[in-house]
């Protein structure tokens with residue numbers, strides 16, 4: 001069943017958004033795109049803050065906005081939860097009352113709303129901070145409260161606008177991992193807007209790339225990264241990303257391949273590295289690179305001044321080469337090569 005079925009057409013003077021978005025229950029979509037592409041406009045239209053000029057938004061079969069039929073459900077009547085980058089928590093309310101707020105708006109009395117809000121704070125590991133006001137919470141804690149508040153009303157659509165952008169690098173890592181767990185448990189649709197390809201790759205089931213108001217590519221993160229269709233995507237999502245189990249400086253992937261990394265970790269982990277960290281060789285090289293895989297060239301595209309090589313094999317990979325290197329290697333689809341990646345060029349982090 002399609003849970004979210006939308007064709008968003010919004011005319012804003014010189015700018016027009018015209019994007020189709022669909023999602024199955026439980027799916028997490030990430031909207032990615034350059035500045036001014038229309039991501040926020042799409043989110044605002046879904047939230048009910050901006051009416052459609054044309055098209056439709058249906059959630060679980062029910063129309064929320066359909067100009068042709070004269071339907072426009074106001075924001076507060078949509079079963080939607082929203083998390084913005086700057087949290088927008090009420091500064092005068094405790095963490096608990098911030099989470100209870102949405103439930104109060106749905107008509108619950110204070111005690112009932114608080115009773116229902118508390119388990120959400122517990123789930124975020126914030127039970128002991130329930131009485132604190134936002135000013136006394138760290139950025140990461142405040143963002144967890146915002147997420148608890150959005151989830152507590154059991155929305156059918158969760159909208160996240162740059163939810164990690166305001167956090168420092170270390171906090172961002174932790175909150176990203178947590179957000180990932182919560183999104184995995186979330187049974188309805190989530191739409192995330194982000195500038196950060198890593199957030200998108202880690203959090204989303206599917207990327208929707210928007211440029212100049214149009215969807216230019218959509219697909220699973222790994223597919224989009226390996227087969228970018230525009231220069232912008234190639235630059236942005238140019239990341240090889242794998243998930244496995246870490247044991248010290250080794251991460252074992254589900255199919256048994258082992259990646260050597262530079263970080264000490266144990267348990268579920270991601271390993272990422274950019275395509276330009278991959279070197280290709282026609283013959284098995286004498287190299288200090290700890291990661292060496294036999295591959296077959298599956299595709300070759302010129303993006304800007306680089307060749308993006310799509311490699312199939314035990315470890316599917318994307319590699320970026322200069323035109324000179326590509327010519328020297330004489331690569332064509334089907335060519336067998338060795339791909340090498342230094343452990344120091346990989347980045348491993350908890351999943």
Ligand SMILES: Nc1ncnc2c1ncn2[C@@H]1O[C@H](COP(=O)(O)OP(=O)(O)OP(=O)(O)O)[C@@H](O)[C@H]1O
Pocket residue numbers: 012013015033034035036037038039040041042
């Ligand atoms: N209220 C408005 N009236 C007219 N034009 C608008 C309005 N709001 C946004 N725009 C224009 O619509 C286009 C899309 O803006 P939008 O904020 O949706 O992009 P975005 O992809 O979210 O960008 P960013 O990543 O910079 O936030 C931009 O050209 C912007 O100037």
